[in-house]
Amino acid sequence: MSLDTLQEGIADLDPVAFRERLRAWIAEHLDELRLIVPDETLPVEETYARPRSFHSTLFDAGWLRVGWSPDMGGLGGSVLLRAQVYDELAAVGILPPEALTAIEVLGPALARFAPELAAVHLRSLLRGDEMWVQCFSETEAGSDLASLSAKAAQNPDGSWLITGHKIWNSFGVVADRAVVLARTGSVLDRHRGISMFLVDVDQPGVEIRPIKVMTGRNELSEVRFDGAVASADRLIGEINGGWAVAMYLLQWERGPYAWTRQAWVHERLDRLAKHPEVDDRELGAAYLRALALRLVSRGTLRLLAIGQNPGAKISVDKLLLSSSEQQTLDLARAAFAGDFALGDDHEIRHWTNDYFFTRTASIYGGAAEIQRDTIARRVMGLPRE
């Protein structure tokens, strides 16, 4: 397969011209893309086996570099342009896999809070040469993340020693590095005593164990840090400023990541719309929800693109994300009925995996209950107990 020469100037195009160039490129490479798009019904280790041609092809052609700073492997321009890549791929039935869209969440936080690290590492992440695992949650610190207890102690030479146990970490089994929230203050400091680090997993002090999930795949993992080392320059943000980085990161989960999911939902609806057993009204209702998700996450993207903080209202994005995904897959489950229950072919396996995975949309990245609490208390001003 040929590598395209770098597409100079695509980041300077207006959205319509960008889309036309993108569509032309996709049309030209459609057969290739279909061959190399990762198969998410396979075991995770196989889905993300190297070489990650799908991702590197999109990167090398420039499409995934738009919206990132040139200092960091990007081509400049607006994230709104890059957002179109997910739409246009989904429109032809090509779905970027979950672990790669996670870059939309990690990348901006790195670029904003650790630009020197980003200058060195972001390109590898964007290109799919590396994969990173987010190590935030612990067995005793899920929704109450601020109570986390993994520790980072600073050595005399400025490097950090990290100890603790993280859990529910996505795609740890294929990760090269970990983005870790650890305590640098006291537990009583709660969110004010937390820092974020970039930690290499290929060292004796890091042990990653797969967690097999409902789909039968090792989508999650637990990560034990026992004297793991992060050099001084691996701090992301300020000491005891990790919470601000995490909160910033969550905004990008609401905007661009939610955007990739609306592209995904629209593609699933493309398929359901062709299915005779799908009820018109239920299809319309699911489409209505997907439309709301799309327009709301675009609104958030627009704010982020001009450097504005969307505020507490982005809890709306998260709730629409989870309800849209779940409603669409509930529709699939109902429409496919017997096939869903007893079928074995590849396509059904994709749908059943999707059904299970979408159950987590209301749990990861801030559970739906927390989102509702936020809307009620911080947006509507309802009283606390």
Place this chain on the structure above:
Amino acid sequence: MSDRFEQEIRAVIRQSAEISSDFDLARLDDLGWDDLQADDAALATRVFFEEHGALRLTGAALELVARAGLELRDATDGARVLFPMIGAATCSQPDRILGIDVSGPGHEGDYLAPLDTTDGVRIFRLPRSAVTVAAVGGIDPSLAWSRVHAGARGTLEEVDGDWAAVLIASRRALAHQLLGMSRRMLQIAVEHVTVRTQFGRPIGSNQAVQHRLADSYVELAAATVIVEECWVSPTSLLAIAAKAAAGRAFESISSNGQQVLGGMGYSWEHDWHRFVRRGLVLSVFLGSVAESERELGRLVRLDGVPRIGDMA
């Protein structure tokens, strides 16, 4: 247009509402309506209809919007748009013409009715003398709607106009009205649960109550973005989607608000039922949630799943 203009529009409408819940279109001159429409038609219309919803106003507001969608070239001053009966697509019935006059009683002029023809939906003038007008009661008689019917067609004068455009503008306006009303309902619910205390604390501090109202907030937010996009892209599909989403938002706050308002919400004295009654009619007029969603599904099946909204 600035927030100040928006506040001024709202203030004039509210002043008018204190005098009467029937909004006299003559007051539009006080608003400088023609200038507003020229400046920012979307803002003017949006605010106008949201206030109509929040204040439960009646009157000929929809007439304004519907006529704008008609591109009338004929002299039709004094004629009113006749809307299809709930559940119908046009005013054509097997044995007669039937529609709803939503602009208040006492109309002496003609009606402009959408009827089925072999060339699709066309608009025809119904002389006042040819129709029978009767007040509509139903669940919200305060709407002061009238049922208008005429015998089998005979020869009617066709009027130049685009019924699809009338529907788009009308559904969008109604969506704004439903949203303005639903937001007011949410505000009423929030105020109530904030002051009502039981077991030593406001009932609004309970998570179950908070989550109900948060869900309604999300429905309102979802409907808001869709209605806004309908100004950017005034298509039939988006207008249907806007109406459906606004209807869903109304259903959500109607249900959740009813629950958290307890006994108060059930009383005649409290305004709550007036909002509910109004919404129960508006949410099915020009397409119920179910009809709209079914139509969306049909459109999406036929033409593919649209990716709506540009990326600028």
